[in-house]
Amino acid sequence: MTRVRLAELVATLSLVADLGMGRPMERVLRQTVITLRLAEAAGVEDGIRAAAYYTSLLTWVGCAADTSELAELFGDETQLYADSHDDDLAGVTMAVFIARHLGGGSSRLRRAGMVGKFLATAGKSVQRVMQAHCQGASELADRLRLGDDVCRPLLQAFERWDGRGVPGQAGGDDLALATRLVHLADNVEAFHRTAGVEGALAVARERRGTQFDPRLVDCFLDHHATVLAGLEEIQAWDEVIALDPRLGEQLPDDELDQALRAFGDFADLKSPHRLGHSRSVAELAAAGAAQLGLAEADVVVVRRAGWVHDIGMIGVPSAVWNAAKPWTLAQRERARTHPYLTERMLARVPALASVARCAAQHHERLDGSGYPHGLSGDALPMTSRVLAAADVYHALGESRPHREALPASAAAEVLAGEARAGRFDHRAVDAVLTAAGRRVRRTLTDRPGLTARETEVLVQLARGLSNPEIANALRVSRKTVSTHLEHIYAKLGVSTRTQAALFAMRHGLVG
Known part of the structure; x- marks a missing residue:
């Protein structure tokens, strides 16, 4: 039986993040490819590269799910996310960005009140939402047993190299290297998609030492041809699964x-x-x-x-x-x-x-x-x-x-x-x-008197299995299968396997 790989599940979550944030499909997958190429160019050790892989795939998942408070503040949260790459958001720039989007779709009076409250509380409400998103992604990684090397970087999704991020508790080398790689790759992907190679290079240069680790920026500038090679044509899903640092680990x-x-x-x-x-x-x-x-x-x-x-x-x-x-x-x-x-x-x-x-x-x-x-x-x-x-x-x-x-x-x-x-x-x-514990007046089925075992035999029969194959699938003897089939034919009033299979399909027992 084919089993599910952990990388496939986590990559699926990245597609969910794309949808929830209103961004192009496979955007996070392309970001992950850039993250891993940049890590290789920088000579990052294998353990951190593995952490960066899963951190990249999960960083924005929290933003996609717990958005009810965000919608209350900004209206359509997807529009907020669509604009979030445009500026180097910190300090006054961040305050202006938030104020411009607060109360989206609301009356002018309500928007004015929300902006006033935001300024008076130094943006605490927005900071709480951002931190909740980070915590959600980190907790999900924990439930997927990805370890502290992934859970900790996910808590730093909105921090910055210059320490002016949210919640503002980490900066510089205190930021996990996996986080720093993802921050740069995220923006490089966004600007490369909209403005090509020059756009990606420009955003890296402009935010060097503020949002991004300057050493990673220098590495990217030196190796950008390799990092961005063929990004427009790659099959992002296949590329990311092939890069799986756990080498196709399958889940029991x-x-x-x-x-x-x-x-x-x-x-x-x-x-x-x-x-x-x-x-x-x-x-x-x-x-x-x-x-x-x-x-x-x-x-x-x-x-x-x-x-x-x-x-x-x-x-x-x-x-x-x-x-x-x-x-x-x-x-x-x-x-x-x-x-x-x-x-x-x-x-x-x-x-x-x-x-x-x-x-x-x-x-x-x-x-x-x-x-x-x-x-x-x-x-x-x-x-x-x-x-x-x-x-x-x-x-x-x-x-x-x-x-x-x-x-x-x-x-x-x-x-x-x-x-x-x-x-x-x-x-x-x-x-x-x-x-659910509710009493019903009818019998549970209109399959004329079939037992649970007879129903199982009928399903296997309808799926085209021979008597020996049914016996093997249900771990019973061939004689037992033959006896069950005799009872099934008699109870259903049919005389052939085809008629029995048609009955099973009509009654939704097989698709």
Whole structure:
């Protein structure tokens, strides 16, 4: 079985950061390539190069997730980030930059009040948000077991060489070398993309000794041809994975689960009303899948998809998720992109293909009225149907800026009504409600009397496995498989493998 590499997961997070900050896709990946080339040119030792690799990929992740306070201060946080490279931000320049963006989208009166408060408090509110972003990224690195060599530099994301950064507790050689490499690479990438080689050289010269370590700037100026070689044409994802300092280290299942659970927790930071949502949906959906008798491998897919199903939310401005009034058409369309973004983020990791598909389908509906692809009927496997039901049931029980949480009984009735209307699979709904402790009137399945083991045999049969292959997959004897198939054919009223497989597809047991 193909396992997931740690580098793939962390690189995926960098794509999430690009989305959340409204920056071009693979921007952080290109920054990482520059970071590693610059480290090599500077003769940096292997341990620090490894730390710089992961620091570069994760530095801006905190800015992409916990943005609700940032949106409250600046409106659309992506516009703030888009302008952040333009000037050497420190002291008066930083104050002017902040004042210019405070209260974006608000009335003149409110903006004036916010600017006055900012000046009176010396920008404490903005500093707190910046420090929170650093802490979030550092804690995520800790959960991914990347060690202090990565966690510490991430806390210094907004510090500067001249000591005039945020929180202003480190400068010069007290800044981790990994941080100094990333600071220079970040700006070199941004200016190279918009103004070419001359733009990259100019920003390095102008900020030498202020924002950037002068020795690294000198190294870059001397070796810029090598550092920037082919940057416009490279396949950034492939290049970054090839540079993996851990040489393709693969994650065992328990560590992969821990990482995906951390992804879900991180995605929930996008809105304070959603804290714990992904973790709870994952457990409820997995319990519902087990209640239906799905194969253990499918239960694992459902749980993992539940953890990451909302990671695409990071690519949508916080103002959308925190809107206290009904969405405008533009806001609604923006929100509806998040399952597609989830799918796109996870598509780069082949070993998570089934998880990505399931996660991306949590807003699809049986009647074709869902999104992002408008799938319906047989196109939606039972794994996706269960996740969709668990997501809606749990969300209804959580408060949102525009509504209060529903009592469990009312949430269950809404979900059951959606099943009656043909938008949800009633078996998935019943399984989720049963797993949530709600009593349901129907039996959990309309598979005529199939046991959990018979269901597993049917799924393997529908996937094209022969009797010996089914026996091997389920670790039972061939005779046992033959007996189960006889019972399945009799209970379903079919006489061929094809008819049994079609039944399994119609009822969402296989995709």
